[in-house]
Amino acid sequence: MDNSTAINNERDQLVSRQANTSGLLNPRGPYLKWIAVFFMCFLSFGSYYCYDNPAGLQDVMKDDLKISSSTFTSFYSWYSWPNVVLAAVGGILIDKWLGVARGATVFCAFILVGQVIFGLGGYFRLIWLMNAGRFIFGIGGESLSSAQNAYAVAWFFGKQLNFVFGLQLSFARVGSLVNMNTIHRIYDSLGSDSTGPHRIGTTLLIAVSTCIVSLACALILWILDIRRRKVVQEDNPPDPDDEFHIRDIRHFSASLYCVFIICVFYYVAIFPFIAAAQLLFESKYNLSPAWSNACNSLVYFMSAILSPLLGYVVDRTGRNLYWLMGSITTTIIAHALLAFLFVHPVVPLVLMGISYSILAASLWPMVAFLVPKKMLGTAYGFMQSIQNLGLAVMNIFTGLILDSYGYFMLEIFFIICLEIALLAAAFLYVYNSIKKGMLNDSPVVRRAKQAELDAKNNTTISNIVDSPVSSEDDNKVSYS
Numbered sequence: 001m002d003n004s005t006a007i008n009n010e011r012d013q014l015v016s017r018q019a020n021t022s023g024l025l026n027p028r029g030p031y032l033k034w035i036a037v038f039f040m041c042f043l044s045f046g047s048y049y050c051y052d053n054p055a056g057l058q059d060v061m062k063d064d065l066k067i068s069s070s071t072f073t074s075f076y077s078w079y080s081w082p083n084v085v086l087a088a089v090g091g092i093l094i095d096k097w098l099g100v101a102r103g104a105t106v107f108c109a110f111i112l113v114g115q116v117i118f119g120l121g122g123y124f125r126l127i128w129l130m131n132a133g134r135f136i137f138g139i140g141g142e143s144l145s146s147a148q149n150a151y152a153v154a155w156f157f158g159k160q161l162n163f164v165f166g167l168q169l170s171f172a173r174v175g176s177l178v179n180m181n182t183i184h185r186i187y188d189s190l191g192s193d194s195t196g197p198h199r200i201g202t203t204l205l206i207a208v209s210t211c212i213v214s215l216a217c218a219l220i221l222w223i224l225d226i227r228r229r230k231v232v233q234e235d236n237p238p239d240p241d242d243e244f245h246i247r248d249i250r251h252f253s254a255s256l257y258c259v260f261i262i263c264v265f266y267y268v269a270i271f272p273f274i275a276a277a278q279l280l281f282e283s284k285y286n287l288s289p290a291w292s293n294a295c296n297s298l299v300y301f302m303s304a305i306l307s308p309l310l311g312y313v314v315d316r317t318g319r320n321l322y323w324l325m326g327s328i329t330t331t332i333i334a335h336a337l338l339a340f341l342f343v344h345p346v347v348p349l350v351l352m353g354i355s356y357s358i359l360a361a362s363l364w365p366m367v368a369f370l371v372p373k374k375m376l377g378t379a380y381g382f383m384q385s386i387q388n389l390g391l392a393v394m395n396i397f398t399g400l401i402l403d404s405y406g407y408f409m410l411e412i413f414f415i416i417c418l419e420i421a422l423l424a425a426a427f428l429y430v431y432n433s434i435k436k437g438m439l440n441d442s443p444v445v446r447r448a449k450q451a452e453l454d455a456k457n458n459t460t461i462s463n464i465v466d467s468p469v470s471s472e473d474d475n476k477v478s479y480s
Contacts, residue, residue, distance in 0.1 A: 005166035025224075027231040033155045036224050037164060039217040040151050041171035043104060046214035047141045048175035049208050050115045051079065055296065056183035057200065058278045059289050064196025065125055073399035076275055078131045079138035084385055090143025091381015094108030094150055095374060103220035103377075104147040108218045110140025112211040118476035119208065123201020129430070142384040144214075149380045151221065153368050155228065158235035161368060166311020166361040173303040177212065183207065184289070249378065255437060256370045258428040260383055262363060264390035266328060269335065269414040270356055271391060272398040280338075280407045281345055295345050302353025303360070311361040319431045319439040323362035328422045330355035332415055369438045369446075380387060 002302045024031050032297060053062060054075045062072055094103040114137025121129030156164045195200065274296055281292035314323055334348040334355065371379040394417070401410045431441045438446050 027228045029083060032224065032227070036151075036155055036228075037167065039102040039221045039224070040148060040155075041168055042162075042217045043108075043214055043221065044144055044149050044168070044172045045153075045217075046108075046115075046211035047111050047144055047177040048172045049179045049210040050111070050118075050137065050204075052176050052179045052274070053139060053183055055205055055275045055278065056180050056293060057187060057203065058276070059282075060184070060187060060196070061122075061200060065122070065127070067127065068399075069152075069229050069402045070396070070399035071127065071401075073272070073275060073395045075130065075134050076272065077244040077392045078134040080388040082135055082138045082393065083142040083298060083388035084392060086139055087146060087384035087388060088378070088381040091146045091378040091384070092379030094147055094381070096142075100147050100150045100154060101218075101225040102376065104144060105215070105218040105222055107140040107144040108145060108211070108215040111137055111144065112208065112215055114138070114140065115208050115211050115445040116205065116356070119201050119204035122204050122359055123198055125197035138388075142388055143381065145375055146329075146380040147386055149364065149367075150377045151225075153373065153376050154225075160315060161309060162315040162361055162365045163311040165359070165365050166307035166309070166314075169311075169357070169360045170304045170307035173300040177297050177300040177304055179207075180293050180300065184293055189391075194259065195335065232419065249375075249382075252379070252382075253370055255428060255431060255435070255439065256274065256379065258424055258431065259363065259366055260386045261424040262324070262328075262421045262428070263383055263387050265417045265424065266331070266363075267387055268390050268394040269331065269417045270299070270352070272395050273335075273410075273414060275379070275395070276398055276402060276410070280294070284342075284407065285345055287345075290475055297347055298346065298349040299356055302350060302422065303357045305355040307361060308355060312358050314361045314365075316443065318446060319440055320362040321425065323358050325422065325425045325429070327355040327358035327362065328418055328425055331359075332418045332422070335411050335414050335418065339408060339415065366439055444478040 024035070026032060054072065058072065061067070062069070090103065090107065094100055098106065100106055114133050114135070116133070117136060118130050118133030121127065121131075121133055149165070152164045152168060153161065183203060186206055187199055187312040187344045190199045190202055277296050278289070281287045281295050282289065287295065312319060316324075330351055334352040337343050337351075338345065367379050367383065368376065397413070398410060401413060429440065431437075440451065
């Protein structure tokens with residue numbers, strides 16, 4: 001009798017949940033998550049717009065502030081240095097204490113304060129204050145990216161995840177694209193009455209408005225996520241075993257660390273290149289500063305257009321590792337064209353933009369297949385930390401190579417980094433094949449393996465990772 005009553009209650013609850021799916025802001029309905037995506041996309045707009053402020057002002061910033069290439073590229077290093085540690089700490093804070101919504105709001109506040117200090121340092125020509133501003137800006141920047149990725153997985157874990165990652169990247173790159181095409185015009189519109197440092201500082205302070213937009217998006221997302229989490233807790237009561245513990249980091253697999261390596265050595269050939277490329281286009285191709293900035297923004301322009309489309313394609317086809325290796329190879333070709341030939345820079349930059357979009361759509365979602373949901377913030381935080389360690393070091397090398405050897409040797413350096421990333425991707429392909437992992441499966445096979453794992457354990461994916469199975473011992477499927 002008791003069992004019959006329990007079954008009837010459970011059936012009534014299920015029918016009630018299925019019926020209660022109407023309404024634009026109903027978390028069980030199909031609309032709220034897409035409203036949330038809109039604000040997720042603009043969550044990092046201010047961060048990406050302000051991150052590349054120096055790249056958009058490279059020529060005037062070096063002249064007005066009387067700084068060398070090494071000092072200029074150090075603005076990017078100061079952004080990256082805090083994230084060598086703090087991005088991982090931010091991920092742990094998201095998983096353990098703050099939560100995604102509160103963490104995203106706190107990190108947006110750091111971005112806002114850091115950009116204000118950076119602008120004031122430029123206004124008064126205080127390089128140390130500018131460095132401090134970039135440091136504070138960096139504390140929020142990469143941790144915000146971890147929160148944004150965790151948001152995407154929380155709302156869209158499943159077949160739409162690659163598309164949402166691509167869409168987020170697209171809007172983030174819209175921020176970089178808008179910066180490249182507006183920040184110099186803002187500087188020019190201020191007139192010549194002000195001194196050079198005052199014009200630089202005022203321009204950077206105007207850019208603070210984009211950080212305010214991001215903070216507003218974080219607050220709105222917080223409200224929407226409260227509604228989502230309430231429904232999740234009703235439909236799936238929290239399991240004490242799903243609570244995150246720092247010791248769970250020991251479950252990070254070799255595949256995940258391989259993803260970290262690819263991330264580092266690929267992105268050091270993209271972001272430092274874009275930061276320093278304006279003068280390359282002016283000196284090698286005799287382009288004007290305006291055309292140089294336009295060419296420099298092509299990578300972001302292509303990414304803004306193609307990232308959602310390519311994310312959808314990866315969702316439909318799977319085979320993330322094939323896409324990954326193809327994108328790295330294409331980026332090597334693009335840098336080789338810039339180094340050895342005098343082909344118009346539009347050609348290699350379009351290739352770079354396409355390959356960059358493919359890599360982002362195929363690489364970042366793989367983390368969700370390698371760790372349980374309770375550790376996603378930490379995993380993405382570690383990924384951001386390792387990436388920023390590489391960027392901090394490589395930005396220093398970029399400035400030193402430019403000052404001592406010029407752009408040709410810099411391109412050779414980027415090609416070597418990409419070859420390391422390609423070797424790591426090849427190793428990941430072999431390792432994933434041996435371990436019978438999901439990374440290079442089609443969506444159908446991936447869902448079948450997921451169903452098998454859930455059926456064998458009769459629990460969530462997090463418990464599978466807590467008790468990893470061996471495909472070699474009993475022919476079970478693993479996430480390694």
